[in-house]
Amino acid sequence: MAQEITQILDDWKNGDESAVDRLFPFVYDELKKRAKAYLQNERNNHTLQPTALVNEAYLRLVDVNNIDWQNRVHFFAVASNIMRRILVEHARALNAQKRGGNHAKIPLDDIQISIKKNANELLNIDEALKKLSEIDERKSLVVEMKFFGGMNQKEIASYLDVAPRTIQRDWKFAKLWLYRELTKETI
Amino acid sequence: MKKEDWQKIEKIVDEALQLKSENRKAFIKKKCKNSPKLLSEVESLLANEGIVDDFFDSTAVSKYANLIEEEIPTxxxxxxxxxxxxxxxxxxxxxxxxxxxxxxxxxxxxxxxxxxxxxxxxxxxxxxxxxxxxxxxxxxxxxxxxxxxxxxxxxxxxxxxxxxxxxYIEGRPLLEFAKEKSLAIRERLELFLKICSAVSYAHQNLVIHRDIKPSNIIVTDDGEPILLDFGVGKILEDEFDSKKTQTNVVALTPAYASPEQLKNISVTTSSDIYSLGVVLYELLTNNLPFETKAKTLSEIIETISKNPPQKPSENYDQSSSLLKAKYLKGDLETIILKSLRKEPARRYSSVEQFAEDIRRYLQELPINARPTTFSYKTKKFYQRNRIPVLAGLLTFVGLISGTTVAIWQAYEARNQAVIANQAKTKAEAETRKAKQEEEKAKKVNEFMKKIISYANPIGDNTGVKYKGQAKVIDALNEMSDKIDIEFSNQPDIQSELHHKFAEIYNIHRGYETNSKKYDEFNSKTKFHAQSAIRLRKKYYGEKHELVAKDMFYLWVSSLDKNETPEQAKLLANAINMMRETNPKNLNLPHMLTAYANRLWSPTVDYVKKTQEIYYQNAISKPKAERLQLAENYYQEAVKIFEEILPKNHGSIVLSKCYLAQLQIDRKKFKEAQVLFPKCSERIKYIPKNKTETERNKKYKKLLEEGLKK
The missing domain is CATH 3.30.200.20 (Phosphorylase Kinase; domain 1)
Structure with missing residues (x-):
């Protein structure tokens, strides 16, 4: 499988956009599995870090002897997007679960309330990001890679082929814009 | 929000953040002096400054970990x-x-x-x-x-x-059905013929299945096989710049995939023929032609691309009383092995021919396939394949032998119909047009079938001349002059064929290194393109999008180191005609880009020499104005590409990149700043291309310097 993934990454680098679609299922399953394992075994000792997750998934999926730096950054970029999808998918499912069915009349306990709040918040962030990507795609990518994928400035800069300073500016501005977007409706 | 406004806001916010908080207010006021709207935008963004860092301090994964933790039903x-x-x-x-x-x-x-x-x-x-x-x-x-x-x-x-x-098909998978019903060889073959008719039909509609395997074939209780899952099937792509790699390892099942699929060379109708061959093999022997169990993917690829398949008569399920070596030896084996050849061009050229041989076998007639000589070295194929030129040619041969080239036009019309449909306009008219095109395509297809028969000496006298070794190009040469004789009363088909031939010769020309042959293909290309234009004008009228398209083809085929004023005029005329007849035609933005490239000369060095010709043709005005014209053309091209093609398509990116670079040359740095990142994006898709990278660097520097000033 490692070879297959490496091949997909190569295809992608060489301009085959469909490669992303093919990479998706592998990384998705692996990341989800990793995330769950983390939470079950090491909840008390660690905070869950995407970098660690992605790194581990990367080591498991890719033939490391056979890969270059650029591929690694590509992998991380796609994994950032997938992390976002995994979180949103969970948030959506949770939201739907709470909304329908027979649960409606049972009062929610604190944990449930916090989960529900988190789910809503995350979905709002996702929506706002979509909006941002329509105005300024690069900024939304920066947020995705940093906030969801835990990539560092240098890696993001290399992937987007711009100066690290630009990434820093993008990130600062995007945060301000997103936050304003998130708080808009409640005011 | 306008792009300029967004950038303005961004700049002010960025600068304000670098100031001490007590100085910000004055700074912002000054910067947003004339625009209360701008002022409120900037202020509302900066209002959150203290809070956002906390909010985005940790990453999403740790912040929302409890979402993942919560078990949700799959x-x-x-x-x-x-x-x-x-x-x-x-x-x-x-x-x-x-x-x-x-x-x-x-x-x-x-x-x-x-x-x-x-x-x-x-x-x-x-x-x-x-x-x-x-x-x-x-x-x-x-x-x-x-x-x-x-x-x-x-x-x-x-x-x-x-x-x-x-x-939803209720029934059992093919192999299971055959086993349970204890089908005899003849019954199995009859079942298989029905599957062939389905695949053949799909091919005629330009759909390749790409994942034919026994589990995708369900036999109903009435004994009718139904082919499932065109999900991974792909529509043949008609891209003017067909540089996009065709990849396919998606969900494919290696044991049934053809060598070219596994090696990612290209998928054609011939790949489906191969997979049908594997299905037939398994249906008649209960075994696969290659041992794939307990092998890694790369070992499977290695085996399938290099080793000859085991002979069915030596590799059948001996526990079955129905399958016997004496049935498999001889013609059936020859048929199966022909469909399993490594090179697409050596397989059956169409599913129809494959099926025809099975029918002949069932009727005890002599079959068309000749036994494989095992002295034939697959190694040779392998060695040859390393040369990219030949790999390209194989794709091309595969296209022809799949008889799909002929129905290209129908696909194109339909493709446009689909696009139109999405916009919910003119949908019906386009579909009608697609139907007409399809009718026409059928006739063209008949003619193309004749061409294919040249490679097959039996039953065709002309083919004998080549002792069964006729190449596609030989067949084309034979038929080249016959178009005007066979279709003199049907100018639409006649012109269509000329158009097709021009296209094919043009591709051949591109691969030819022998200068004598190059000239020959060149003159053939011109002949057919000119004939197509002449006939189309007669049939469709002086001004028609198809005429414009063929003019473009003629122009492309006349491309050489020295472009002439006539060629410049030809391209300009084609552009104007296309604008008038169908401004949404995908060829138009390609024409516009080509013309603009020559007005400005961004890429090919030899174009520089011919630039003056285009200048003279454009307008006799100062250079600055002519570059303005080039910019307009690029802009028009970008706009059309964006309307027609999916987001981030290579052509969009490329045309934007040209536009940005031209803007930099024209010192319009502010505008270029918006588009220029597209150039870097483009670089990402071009592996290790030094010229492109250096060009990009050069313009990047020019842009940065320009912005500073």
Missing amino acids: KSEALINKKIENYKILKELGSGGMGAVFLAERTFENYTQKVALKLIRNSFIDSHLENRFLREQQILASLNHPHIAKLIDGGFTENGEPYLAME
């Missing part, structure tokens, strides 16, 4: 008994890489219809995937054949996930 379980649009989900039938398939039902007033509902897993598909999905859906919907599972419906769920509702 999607499939959660869907049972739910409704997706009009369908009630009953149970999961299976799941795979990109999604899951459910049994679902739709209730009408009087009856319930069962469907196989395919849900694409990728829940956040972006717009380019969405377009592709819609296109695929519409084309699949047009497949209407008794042995193909029909697409009933398709669309998006309320969560925006795409789904397809396919006809």
